[in-house]
Amino acid sequence: MSRFKPVGKQRTSEEVVNQVRGQLAAGELAPGERLPAERELARHLNVSRSALREGLRTLEIAGIVELRKGRTGGAFITAGNPKVVSDSMADLLRLGNVSWADLTEARIWIEEIIVRVACERATPQDHAALEENIRQAMDLFEKGQLMKKTEVLIEFHNILARATGNPVLVMVTRMLTDMLRYFTRRLGSETTRAVFRSRRRFMKAFVARDVDAAVKEMERNLIKVHRLYLMLAKAGQVRPRSARIA
The missing domain is CATH 1.10.10.10 (Winged helix-like DNA-binding domain superfamily/Winged helix DNA-binding domain)
Structure with a gap:
């Protein structure tokens, strides 16, 4: 020694x-x-x-x-624990150093990379896992279990990251989704079916390996979610520091 x-x-x-x-x-x-x-x-x-x-x-x-x-x-x-990074980022959120807009902007950039890589590398098993995630979320929505539905929909992004086969992208996505959970637990869950229509459009492009269409649909959905949660924040008098996402 x-x-x-x-x-x-x-x-x-x-x-x-x-x-x-x-x-x-x-x-x-x-x-x-x-x-x-x-x-x-x-x-x-x-x-x-x-x-x-x-x-x-x-x-x-x-x-x-x-x-x-x-x-x-x-x-x-240990083999390392990505939760340590997530916890540090969550502290920055609580301290007001990271806004909802910051999170959305980062997700748009990173998700584009993930979608492009996963589109090429995803296996039929990955496609099936994503489809099953959508099915589970829809089932929870129909039962009125909206927060559980949101948790499942957030997990969709982690499944997508794993389809890249890149552990760094998996870790970064886990960190971002943990931050997303922090916001959604404060603001609540949206109650429309729009996200499911978006997921179906995304999966159609993703399975067909139409990279540009899949990226476009993911970005469109992230921007819609961003605007929705700003509305929820205003309605609930919870005001995460924000900036405009075009």
Whole structure:
């Protein structure tokens, strides 16, 4: 375990974090790997056990380390947790640093890339998963379960991202849809069938691999949703900081 070096006496917990991150960057630590026992690791790093614990807690919050209890417990390197990024973005929303318009604008740009890639790479299984998502959402709509319907419709975008086969696009989409959920839980759910008509037009183009038509329909729908939720915000006196989306 000589790969860990004694750290300086200043801000030792941060240096613990930096060393673990450095080992990850160098490929010397991998997901699933267990770090040495607390006493041993503290000795290698030349830090107090309290400083080590503080550093490990920081790494846990960052989604880099999982701390497990029990005889088989310890500190384990994780495979990464995109929810950490989503939570940070949600905090920015709560602080008013990201608006509904910012979110819509980013989604339009990113969804275009996703639709173009997924249109080419999607398998029949991906098409079936998207169709099943629409069916489930319609069923919930008919039952009057509008918020559950909205949750399912939001998941449509995650299924679409997975069809790209690109884990970065999947992670970014998960972050954006988590942010979207934050807004919809505050503002409520729309109550029309328009979204289903849009989904059907999208799927017709998507399955036919008509990239431009699919992109156009997705953008049209995102702009409509943007305007709808601004109306809901005004009606409910909830005012997310907004800017005009053309």
